[in-house]
Amino acid sequence: MGKLARFACIFTPMVLSLLTLICLLIVFTGGIETKDTQFQSLYHYQIDLSEFKGKVQNNTYMVQGAKLVDNFLYPLKMSAKNGDLKDFYNVYLWDYCSGNDGKLDHCSPRQAKYFFNPIVEWNLNNTLAQEKYVPEAINKPMQAFQKGTQWLFVVYVIAFISNAAAIVIGMFAICSRLGSCITTIVACVSTFFTLAAAISSTVLFGTLVGAWKAALTPYEIQVHLGPRVFALDWLAVAFSLVATLFWSFSTCCVSGKSNKKSMPSGEKGFPASNIISTGVGKHSYQQLDDQEQLLAHQQQHAHRDIEMQDTAYAGGSGPYKGRESAYEPMRHQA
Structure with missing residues (x-):
């Protein structure tokens, strides 16, 4: 009121x-x-x-x-x-x-x-x-x-x-x-x-x-x-x-308690499942809806599979060596 x-x-x-x-x-x-x-x-x-x-x-x-x-x-x-x-x-x-x-x-x-x-x-x-x-x-x-x-x-x-x-x-x-x-x-x-x-x-x-x-x-x-x-x-x-x-x-x-202000996205209090890295700039995050989040995860997962396969075939020592089957829902690029 x-x-x-x-x-x-x-x-x-x-x-x-x-x-x-x-x-x-x-x-x-x-x-x-x-x-x-x-x-x-x-x-x-x-x-x-x-x-x-x-x-x-x-x-x-x-x-x-x-x-x-x-x-x-x-x-x-x-x-x-x-x-x-x-x-x-x-x-x-x-x-x-x-x-x-x-x-x-x-x-x-x-x-x-x-x-x-x-x-x-x-x-x-x-x-x-x-x-x-x-x-x-x-x-x-x-x-x-x-x-x-x-x-x-x-x-x-x-x-x-x-x-x-x-x-x-x-x-x-x-x-x-x-x-x-x-x-x-x-x-x-x-x-x-x-x-x-x-x-x-x-x-x-x-x-x-x-x-x-x-x-x-x-x-x-x-x-x-x-x-x-x-x-x-x-x-x-x-x-x-x-x-x-x-x-x-x-x-x-008269309100019995004051309303809490909404915290900005990416801070404590928001589910991690709704936040995904954009890969642009430092600490760059974006909140997505369910369909966009699912599509982004699928694209990232496919991209990592290709990288890990290329690294494994090359016998190199890339960042994913030894972790070819690992799943990382969040990725943070500095």
Whole structure:
């Protein structure tokens, strides 16, 4: 395979691995305090309290539901009146950001294994007399998600590191088949953890948002998933999967050993039966095919018989004296 084709065979999966890494990096950058709305929209889920706050401030909120809902509604209304509630909360992988009138004005410190606790962030623990008043539909999913964030953070980090390692090691894949095999193994690991991160993120955030949406809708509070970040997660999975397939194909593009050059005719390694003297010049040899070789041997044999007979009849002391019946398949003339 030519060098250009070999380079293309290695370059293609490397670009795909780089695209996977970029998708994961964009997911990691979500929650950075910036004026760019594109990065602001990379949240895993959003809680919108603007409608609830508007009704509380205008005294138009009608209390409906059981006593449990009324008990939880009171601290919510108090937090809204005290200015502790923002219009919306965007929850990211590392932190959350909040704001009013569609503009972010605060982002929490970024930390590993982060989870959003509305009881704390909405300052409900100051006015909520007893924790039992928190609806189970809000509390249970939050506790389950808190445990799941540990696994979620680990798989995201491993997916990012393994994809970066596949790119670095892939630079050596063009040199040898061993490098290509090692890169394929690393790419398989990166694909596994990228897929695990996408599945875990979709299941954990989807379950949490589904439970909170059902629980908070009676309070005129809207909760919904962020479509862009999940699209990036699964796009990273697609890039990583195709990259792994191409890395496995690259093992066929790289030769396991170098090809040996053909030795010139007459040197060691060629059968002596295929070489015959031409009798012209020093070390003059020529490789013949089977028919030409047979004809040449017959002519040489007939020529030697005539010489040996002439020498024997003459009683001389020629070079073939005493060796009239000898056969010499090779003859070298200096």
